[in-house]
Amino acid sequence: MDFGFGLSPSSAVTLDRVDLSLYRKLEELNPDIRTCIACGSCSATCMAAEYSGMSVRKLILNIQRGADVSKMLSCCMLCGKCTMVCPRGINTRKVILDCCRYFK
């Protein structure tokens, strides 16, 4: 019998328990990703963003928070516009490629 009650999963992130292995790997390959200031230029210029929710800003943040990014990665067309606009000079296209290699 379904009474219509259920438990909502918690959306809270417990930072101490986050698995940072992907982030550590990425920052080793691209030390610049540490300097992301979450300005959002990458997402604003992204060709795929408005249809797919792709966002390099969110990609980096989600990796730092241990969230799944594989779906987001599959939406990237690797055009490299995000790299052109990044004010911190992060090679975002390479970050995406390195991520893809990690999941391969």
Place this chain on the structure above:
Amino acid sequence: MKESVVIIGGGIAGMETAASLLELGYSPILVEQSDHLGGHVASWYRLFPDMTPASEVVASLKSRLDGVTVFLETGIQFINRLRDGYNVMLSNGVSIVAKAVVMATGFKLFEAAKKEEYGYGIYDRVITNRDLEKWFSGIPDERIPSAPWNIGFVHCVGSRDVKAGNTQCSKVCCMTAIKQAIEMKEKFPDAEVYCFYMDLRLFGKKYEDFYISAQKDYGIHFLRGRVSEVSETIDGRLLVKAEDTLSGRPVKINMDLLVLMSGMLCNPAAASIASMVKAGADDSGFLRSRDNVTGVVESERKGLFFAGACTGAKTVPETIAEARSAALSVHNYLRRPR
């Protein structure tokens, strides 16, 4: 005879004003309430952006005071406005008549215990920016663990906070937090250091370089969101709650040390002294300048001048520059034919 100028407050603003007025040929009288000169800077360890030892700054200012009359542990009993100048009565019984008075009364650090949700004075592992500087200078502090895993810095404690009674930005704490975060990372390379910020206001020369270095060279984590509450865990650590506003999700993290960046409030003594000569204060409590663009060091009263953080939060170089500006304004005022 040399003209006397009374300077109220012996912090860096008062010292620089006195030294500059001395060099301009006046006879400055420096009145300080505490038992030492240097104010807040005297209890600081190193200053951004070049990690200059604060003691060097105080010592170099002190070295230029030979010839200045200094009264320590002396308060202001009252000030009367005269037709052309002021009569200042000191708590030690000395009465001075001077054509010009400079208020260099500085600021007061926000009492972190008032933000009860952060647990300062309640939990063992919560300290303030000032406590940390004292510890850097070598004064032991048993609240600081010997091998912390996680260290957090909470920006805007008592700043930009209506309920804390201070809507102003204290301006220097963002940069101080980054400086102290780097210093902690140097002392504890294995610790993870987090800064909880609302905005990062890094306006000055080299500040942005400091920020990039904190991110890139030291791996300090910047988490955008104001800490909402802190509680103690069963093993004596701290559980810190905030929202990660960039992902829109609540975060929790255990900390071994939490540093609260207490903001700058106007020194309450300043308002009572100012009211004796009918000089006004802004809503924030800081003293009101004649003009916030062209006359920051001048008051609305003839012969009354301001230097440093009594008119609003300021950095050390800004304070020193303003003190020189106040000395020059006093000089021009006294030179003017009446």
